[in-house]
Amino acid sequence: xxxxxxxxxxxxxxxxxxxxxxxxxxxxxxxxxxxxxxxxxxxxxxxxxxxxxxxxxxxxxxxxxxxxxxxxxxxxxxxxxxxxxxxxxxxxxxxxxxxxxxxxxxxxxxxxxxxxxxxxxxxxxxxxxxxxxxxxxxxxxxxxxxxxxxxxxxxxxxxxxxxxxxxxxxxxxxxxxxxxxxxxxxxxxxxxxxxxxxxxxxxxxxxxxxxxxxxxxxxxxxxxxxxxxxxxxxxxxxxxxxxxxxxxxxxxxxxxxxxxxxxxxxxxxxxxxxxxxxxxxxxxxxxxxxxxxxxxx
Numbered sequence: 001x002x003x004x005x006x007x008x009x010x011x012x013x014x015x016x017x018x019x020x021x022x023x024x025x026x027x028x029x030x031x032x033x034x035x036x037x038x039x040x041x042x043x044x045x046x047x048x049x050x051x052x053x054x055x056x057x058x059x060x061x062x063x064x065x066x067x068x069x070x071x072x073x074x075x076x077x078x079x080x081x082x083x084x085x086x087x088x089x090x091x092x093x094x095x096x097x098x099x100x101x102x103x104x105x106x107x108x109x110x111x112x113x114x115x116x117x118x119x120x121x122x123x124x125x126x127x128x129x130x131x132x133x134x135x136x137x138x139x140x141x142x143x144x145x146x147x148x149x150x151x152x153x154x155x156x157x158x159x160x161x162x163x164x165x166x167x168x169x170x171x172x173x174x175x176x177x178x179x180x181x182x183x184x185x186x187x188x189x190x191x192x193x194x195x196x197x198x199x200x201x202x203x204x205x206x207x208x209x210x211x212x213x214x215x216x217x218x219x220x221x222x223x224x225x226x227x228x229x230x231x232x233x234x235x236x237x238x239x240x241x242x243x244x245x246x247x248x249x250x251x252x253x254x255x256x257x258x259x260x261x262x263x264x265x266x267x268x269x270x271x272x273x274x275x276x277x278x279x280x281x282x283x284x285x286x287x288x289x290x291x292x293x294x295x296x297x
Contacts, residue, residue, distance in 0.1 A: 001081040002030040019047040029077045029115070033084040036114025043072020063132045068124035068139075076116040079149050083164040084113040108163055116166065118145040133185075137178040144204070145170045150228070153213055168206040170234060174199035198292040201233040214238065227284065235288035240267035240281060 005027045012020045021044070028038045050056060051065040089106035092099055124139040147166035154163050177196045184190040206213065212229035227238035243266045246252060252260040256267070256276045271280040 003077070004028040015052070017049050017052045019049070021045040023072070027075055027077075027115075031077050031079055031081050031083065032115065033109075033111040033113040035111045039075045039115035039117065041073040041075050041117070043070065043074075045070035045072075061129055063128040063130070064126065065128075066126040068122070068126070070120075070122045070124075072120060074118050074120070076118065076145075076149065079164055083107065084110045105159060108158070108160070110164065112166070113149075113164060114147065114166055116145060116147050116149045118143055120144075133182045135178075135180040137176075139176045141172075141174060141176075143172040145172075151215065153215075168210075169204045170201065171204055172199055172201050193297045194294070195296075196292065196294045199289065201235075201289055203228060203230050203232055203234060206230055229284065232284055233287040233289050236284045237286050237288070238282050239285050240276065241270065241283055241285055242266075243268040 005025060007025045008023070010020075010022045022042075023044075024040070024042045026038060026040045030037070046069045048067045049065075050067060051062055056062060056065065085107070086105065086109040087107045088103040090101060091104050092101050094100075120141060120143040122139055122141045124137070127136045128134065129136075146169045148168050148170060150165060150167050151162045152165050152167060154160060175196075175198055177194075179194040180191065182189075182191050206228065210230075212227055214227050225237055225239050227236050228234065229236060229238075240256070246255070246260060246262055246264045246266050248262040250262070250266075252264075254269075254275050255264065256278070257264055267276050267281065269276060269281060270283050273280060275281075
């Protein structure tokens with residue numbers, strides 16, 4: 001694949017107190033359709049060195065204090081090449097009791113396939129205390145991603161199972177904290193570094209009134225366990241809900257598990273129709289996103 005990029009940036013600083021950065025870039029990718037190969041992504045950032053202000057210069061405990069504010073757009077092109085063009089692939093088949101080879105469509109042309117775009121806002125703080133013995137960095141951010149590059153199921157009557165499309169939007173919001181301390185200096189040195197982050201992800205829209213779709217992954221399972229659903233995080237698990245174990249004498253006829261017997265796991269009848277089915281009784285039971293990440297060294 002080929003990527004062409006143009007970048008422009010302006011930096012301005014006033015009295016080592018107020019710092020401004022303006023950036024604009026344009027990217028063109030051969031991975032996208034002929035109507036949407038180019039994307040433009042501007043950004044702006046402002047930083048205020050508060051510790052250089054006169055009202056803080058006499059406070060010896062504060063070594064440095066900076067506030068940061070930024071907003072901008074970024075683009076994502078991370079899909080395999082040639083997803084926007086019509087392709088033929090090699091397939092074997094049987095004709096007149098003889099194995100022969102031929103070609104059939106493996107993807108459809110999508111001239112409008114284009115950049116996945118993320119808009120991000122960030123508010124940050126950098127603080128150093130007691131001659132840089134304690135250093136704190138904190139950021140709060142909000143990100144919204146539009147025109148997601150998703151492999152979406154399509155009707156089997158098309159001859160294919162899925163196709164890449166720009167579809168819907170997702171938000172991420174969270175906090176990141178870093179604390180570094182110099183506990184001892186001199187012949188014996190000891191420092192510690194604490195990192196903490198928490199992120200919350202949610203699907204906002206899938207376009208065209210679609211509430212959910214189940215990603216196609218026939219290589220791993222004929223019954224996919226993931227779902228992309230409005231109001232839920234990406235990476236949500238779409239499964240039967242556990243409801244204990246079958247006991248001797250229970251009715252096993254409605255279990256979706258073959259050869260059900262006492263001790264086999266039982267699932268909840270979500271829609272209350274007296275049967276356990278994939279369409280009626282699977283539900284979101286969790287997701288792959290951690291509550292938080294933390295490390296101490």
